Amino acid sequence: MTTEDWLRMPIGIDATAWISRRGCRNVLIVVHTLASCHRLLDVVDHIECDSRIQVVFTVAPDVFNHAVPQFLNELGACVLPWTQATRHRFDLAIAASNGGLHELHAPVLLMAHGAGRGKHAHARGTGGRALAEPVIHGLDAPRLTRDGRVVAAALILAHESEREILRRQCPDALDVAVLAGDPCFDRLVASLPERSRYREALALPIADRLVVVSSTWGGEGLFGGSPDLLPRLIDQLPAGFRVAALLHPAVWGAHGRRQILAWLRDCRDAGLLLLDPTGDWRSLVIAADCVVGDHGSVTAYAAAIGRPVLFVGGRRPTTTAGSPQELVAAAAGRLDPGRPLLPQIRDARPLDARAVAGALTSRPGQSGPQLRRTMYDLLRLREPGRHRRPSPIPVPRILTPTA
Numbered sequence: 001m002t003t004e005d006w007l008r009m010p011i012g013i014d015a016t017a018w019i020s021r022r023g024c025r026n027v028l029i030v031v032h033t034l035a036s037c038h039r040l041l042d043v044v045d046h047i048e049c050d051s052r053i054q055v056v057f058t059v060a061p062d063v064f065n066h067a068v069p070q071f072l073n074e075l076g077a078c079v080l081p082w083t084q085a086t087r088h089r090f091d092l093a094i095a096a097s098n099g100g101l102h103e104l105h106a107p108v109l110l111m112a113h114g115a116g117r118g119k120h121a122h123a124r125g126t127g128g129r130a131l132a133e134p135v136i137h138g139l140d141a142p143r144l145t146r147d148g149r150v151v152a153a154a155l156i157l158a159h160e161s162e163r164e165i166l167r168r169q170c171p172d173a174l175d176v177a178v179l180a181g182d183p184c185f186d187r188l189v190a191s192l193p194e195r196s197r198y199r200e201a202l203a204l205p206i207a208d209r210l211v212v213v214s215s216t217w218g219g220e221g222l223f224g225g226s227p228d229l230l231p232r233l234i235d236q237l238p239a240g241f242r243v244a245a246l247l248h249p250a251v252w253g254a255h256g257r258r259q260i261l262a263w264l265r266d267c268r269d270a271g272l273l274l275l276d277p278t279g280d281w282r283s284l285v286i287a288a289d290c291v292v293g294d295h296g297s298v299t300a301y302a303a304a305i306g307r308p309v310l311f312v313g314g315r316r317p318t319t320t321a322g323s324p325q326e327l328v329a330a331a332a333g334r335l336d337p338g339r340p341l342l343p344q345i346r347d348a349r350p351l352d353a354r355a356v357a358g359a360l361t362s363r364p365g366q367s368g369p370q371l372r373r374t375m376y377d378l379l380r381l382r383e384p385g386r387h388r389r390p391s392p393i394p395v396p397r398i399l400t401p402t403a
Contacts, residue, residue, distance in 0.1 A: 006084040010054050024054040025091040025379045028106060032062040034071060034249035036096035036113035038280055042183045043094060046372040052381060058085035060100045064253040071278045092378050102146035107153035107378045112138055115297035115324050115360055116158050136320055141170040150176055154374050158182040160362040180370040181363030188282050188305060191393040198287040201395035204242060211243050211345060212288040216296025217250035222312045229337050234270045236341045244273035246284055252277040279397030290348045292335055300324035304357040308348035310335035324359040
């Protein structure tokens with residue numbers, strides 16, 4: 001990356017010669033992956049309409065970031081090269097992952113990009129010995145601090161229980177912790193009335209039942225651990241059922257779009273609906289009549305809005321006790337890929353949605369106002385008096401048969 005690749009506007013020492021609105025606060029949206037990008041778009045929506053604020057994006061270092069530039073280009077975002085972003089001072093940076101944040105010159109607002117902090121980190125004590133208590137990923141000192149200081153100026157927590165985790169793992173971060181709830185869950189709930197519109201976009205007859213199969217990334221995810229499940233569902237479910245696949249963007253990133261489409265070609269020819277990896281998964285979950293999922297965040301969110309859920313795989317030893325993922329793994333019915341699938345799908349039942357939602361967030365419906373207040377405080381701007389209601393999630397982006 002050379003300075004010739006840098007953007008000359010809307011930031012930089014010469015930018016005032018070109019821009020139309022001057023004196024704006026500059027906000028940097030730090031995108032590590034497609035998954036984190038959707039979470040960040042929910043948040044930036046609260047401030048980017050303000051004429052006093054200029055929002056720019058950058059693609060941060062991450063093993064799964066290679067699809068992000070094209071997605072940001074499709075959004076019409078102004079994207080700075082990472083090298084340029086680390087050489088400029090911003091009034092605020094917003095991120096949903098940790099990588100590279102210590103290189104930025106800005107107060108950083110940091111949040112989770114999934115359903116809470118539900119996974120143990122790989123950590124060892126002095127001499128390489130296993131620690132007495134597992135370390136909760138994302139709330140641990142190695143990820144939150146650099147050179148003895150906390151990187152974030154505001155660390156967004158979804159649940160009150162995360163304060164106690166911070167107290168054990170990184171007490172220095174308690175001073176910057178902000179209990180704001182879960183913006184992903186709040187927008188999911190706000191979009192529930194759009195269910196009919198989402199189903200119409202999928203061309204689903206009213207009586208048809210939509211089975212959404214969700215897989216997180218990695219060998220322990222459904223797509224890797226149960227590769228025959230999708231074709232078996234397509235073969236065994238009769239007319240009146242449709243099957244849709246929702247694969248974590250990192251699945252696409254690890255194997256490549258062409259390979260994923262090749263693996264699923266026969267299923268798609270037989271009617272499988274396949275979500276575009278850049279699309280918002282939440283509308284598909286709202287449209288679903290049943291969700292078959294693994295330990296990923298999508299399964300937890302589906303259970304939290306009352307969708308019948310069937311769990312595939314075992315309870316992972318790295319799942320945090322009390323997390324929504326652990327609650328779903330313990331309470332959901334198990335789908336056995338080796339048994340006839342239709343009776344299992346028909347028998348799927350909702351979990352205790354209130355309990356799952358209570359494990360996701362202790363501030364339901366409040367994330368927007370709290371995040372907005374926090375961002376304006378960090379920007380040192382007066383918060384506008386009127387708060388925007390969250391806009392409905394877009395309709396599902398299903399890949400066309402020729403994609």
